[in-house]
Amino acid sequence: MNDATFAAAAPEFPSTADVLARAAAHAPGLWSPDVVFVRGEGARLFDADGRRYLDGMAGIAVASVGHGNARLADAIAAQARRLIVCPQNLGNDVRTAFVDKLFEHLPAPLSRVFLANSGAEVNEAALKWSRVATGRRRVVAAKRGFAGRTLGALAMTWEVKYREPFEPLSVPVDFVRYDDLDELDAAVGDDTAMIWLEPVQGEGGVHPASAAYLRRARELADERGALLAFDEIQCGVGRTGRFLASEHAGVVPDLVTLAKGLAGGVPIGALAMTDAVAAAMPAGGHGTTFGGNPLAAAAGLAVLEEIEARDLMAHAERMGRRFREGIEALGSPRVREVRGLGLMLGVELKEKAAPVIAALRDEGLLLINAGASVIRFVPPLVIGEDEVDEALAAFGRVLRR
Numbered sequence: 001m002n003d004a005t006f007a008a009a010a011p012e013f014p015s016t017a018d019v020l021a022r023a024a025a026h027a028p029g030l031w032s033p034d035v036v037f038v039r040g041e042g043a044r045l046f047d048a049d050g051r052r053y054l055d056g057m058a059g060i061a062v063a064s065v066g067h068g069n070a071r072l073a074d075a076i077a078a079q080a081r082r083l084i085v086c087p088q089n090l091g092n093d094v095r096t097a098f099v100d101k102l103f104e105h106l107p108a109p110l111s112r113v114f115l116a117n118s119g120a121e122v123n124e125a126a127l128k129w130s131r132v133a134t135g136r137r138r139v140v141a142a143k144r145g146f147a148g149r150t151l152g153a154l155a156m157t158w159e160v161k162y163r164e165p166f167e168p169l170s171v172p173v174d175f176v177r178y179d180d181l182d183e184l185d186a187a188v189g190d191d192t193a194m195i196w197l198e199p200v201q202g203e204g205g206v207h208p209a210s211a212a213y214l215r216r217a218r219e220l221a222d223e224r225g226a227l228l229a230f231d232e233i234q235c236g237v238g239r240t241g242r243f244l245a246s247e248h249a250g251v252v253p254d255l256v257t258l259a260k261g262l263a264g265g266v267p268i269g270a271l272a273m274t275d276a277v278a279a280a281m282p283a284g285g286h287g288t289t290f291g292g293n294p295l296a297a298a299a300g301l302a303v304l305e306e307i308e309a310r311d312l313m314a315h316a317e318r319m320g321r322r323f324r325e326g327i328e329a330l331g332s333p334r335v336r337e338v339r340g341l342g343l344m345l346g347v348e349l350k351e352k353a354a355p356v357i358a359a360l361r362d363e364g365l366l367l368i369n370a371g372a373s374v375i376r377f378v379p380p381l382v383i384g385e386d387e388v389d390e391a392l393a394a395f396g397r398v399l400r401r
Contacts, residue, residue: 013038013048040067043383045366054390056367056379061202061234061344064261065306066382072264072302079298088115088292098297101304102270105243107252112278114271115292119233119259120148122269125286126194126255127152127171129273130227133280136193139171140226142178144204144371147196147231156196158204178204179213185220192226194255199245202234202378205371206339206346211249218251227277229255233269237261238307238381240341241317248341261381264306266299312381316342319388323377326392332399336373345377346370347395356398363394 019036036048043066045053058064065072079094086092099113114129116122131137139156141147147156154163155171163169174192176183178201188195195217201207221228230253235245237258242248244256254277259269269291290296307313320342327338327347334356336348349356353369360367360375370376377391 016048019048042066042068043380043387052364053361054365054379054387054394056365056377056391058261058378058380059265060260060368061239061378062260063265063380064237064239065264065303065312066380069264069302069306069382071306071309072299075298075302076266076295079295082294084293084295086294087289088287092292092294092297094294094301095292095297098301098304101301102272105304106256106272107244107247109274110252110256110272111275112273114273114278114286114288115297116269116271116288117267117290117296118269119231119257120150120153120269121288121291122257122259122271123147123153123156123231123233124150125271126196126229126257127156128286129255129271129277129281130194130229132282132285133277134193134225134227136191136226137172138189138191139173139194139196140184140187140192141173141175141196142198142201142204143175144178144201144207145175145196145198145231146201146203178207179209181213181216184213184217188220188224188226190224192224194227194229195221196229196231198231198235199249200235200240200341200344202344202376203370205348205374206344206376208245208339208341209249211251214246214249214251218253221254227254229253229257231257233257233259234378235341235344237303238313238316238342239344239378241313241320242342243313245341245344262303263296263299264303266296268296268300307381310382313342316381319343319383319385320345322385322388323392326388327395330392330396330399332396334399340377343377343379343381343383347375347377349373349375359398359401360394363398365391365394 016036037045038048039046045055141156143158145158147153155169155173174187176187230246255273262268324338336350338347340346353375357367368376
């Protein structure tokens with residue numbers, strides 16, 4: 001269906017006002033949406049009024065292979081007709097195929113995986129495994145870091161507004177300045193169970209760690225008996241041009257968490273770990289009802305196959321470079337810095353980001369912030385050259401105002 005056809009057919013959808021009013025009657029009060037999206041195609045979204053947008057946020061780095069992806073949709077539909085539910089204490093063919101494919105992309109000695117339903121859930125699982133594997137409780141985490149909003153993951157999240165209403169939290173965490181080798185060295189001690197880092201901080205402003213920092217974290221974990229864990233929930237699954245962002249530094253952790261783009265929009269989470277870490281958990285020490293369900297596994301397998309078939313990791317690197325160079329070429333005095341890796345970019349402004357993001361939406365470009373002054377660009381990995389150029393043109397128009 002082309003744009004004109006869709007616009008003509010738009011009345012078949014409930015009106016924006018009707019959907020929002022009905023939703024508000026039962027919403028928890030956490031959000032205040034003012035637009036209703038009803039369809040997507042590739043890097044495009046369409047609202048209930050038939051307006052077309054370029055999607056630069058992908059559900060916050062979730063729609064990795066684009067909206068309406070045929071391989072993904074067909075895999076989900078076929079699996080739904082075959083089998084949706086099969087817990088992990090029972091075997092399943094598509095789950096095994098998905099895990100086999102996943103470990104084609106994960107470096108040794110990562111060899112085991114616990115499958116769950118979200119990033120926060122596998123971050124919680126990493127906390128439990130770190131305790132049972134080391135006999136320790138403390139975590140070293142980075143300032144500006146974000147690990148989730150459940151109580152364990154929340155303790156490793158830096159932003160005070162998320163943590164403060166729920167303190168005291170049960171996980172003792174030592175926060176250190178991100179990418180500061182001296183602070184990291186001083187913080188890791190005999191009671192440290194885990195060093196917890198995002199190779200590229202997402203919510204905290206899109207800050208990539210230096211290779212030296214990640215390598216020193218590996219050394220410190222080995223020297224002091226701690227585990228090294230990387231949260232690649234936002235930066236993993238090819239977004240930075242490598243399957244894991246930590247591959248840019250050549251560092252392999254003891255644990256790594258994945259979610260968001262791993263199943264292209266179907267809820268999923270994965271905690272990959274070494275044999276030694278996995279073996280530390282007693283039988284029945286952790287579990288999940290829905291994790292590893294065949295529907296999510298089929299979606300994850302389809303996403304990995306699509307990434308391979310279309311060489312989307314290399315494509316993400318190229319499109320990310322095109323976008324970054326294009327923003328820098330605008331030479332806007334309102335831009336302080338452009339940073340990131342691949343299609344995970346942050347544009348730091350010399351002003352608040354929210355008004356600029358609102359103006360960009362009026363131009364048909366959907367983006368999200370990463371802190372008060374940073375605009376985050378995490379589009380579907382399938383975004384094309386023309387679409388990147390369209391986003392750059394919109395940026396330019398807004399920044400010139």
